[in-house]
Amino acid sequence: MNLETNSTAGGVDMRALHEDFREAALEARSSYRAACLLVRLLNGETEASFSVTDREGLAVLLESIQGRLELSIQGLGVTAQVLGMPDAWELMH
Numbered sequence: 364m365n366l367e368t369n370s371t372a373g374g375v376d377m378r379a380l381h382e383d384f385r386e387a388a389l390e391a392r393s394s395y396r397a398a399c400l401l402v403r404l405l406n407g408e409t410e411a412s413f414s415v416t417d418r419e420g421l422a423v424l425l426e427s428i429q430g431r432l433e434l435s436i437q438g439l440g441v442t443a444q445v446l447g448m449p450d451a452w453e454l455m456h
Contacts, residue, residue: 364420381448388439395432407413 403409403425436455443451 377446381446384439384443384446384448385454388436388443391435392455395429395436398425398429400433402429404410413444 402422402425405419407423440451440455443454448454
């Protein structure tokens, strides 16, 4: 696929689209990893200085965010494959 022009894309700048996608994917992946770390901290898998009640409430909240980010990352991975990005797997994992 030519990244400059694509007759099926209606004149869309595929290079810019790929770059925007790459930025969104990296942000989502970074947020997901941060949420995973906080969930581990709050579940007591690593030392944390929160009360038990604080940890339980924050863990529930972060698990919800983690689940949404996981779905986002999966969707971005599928989108990357559809866009024909050869580094889709490495970008999203």
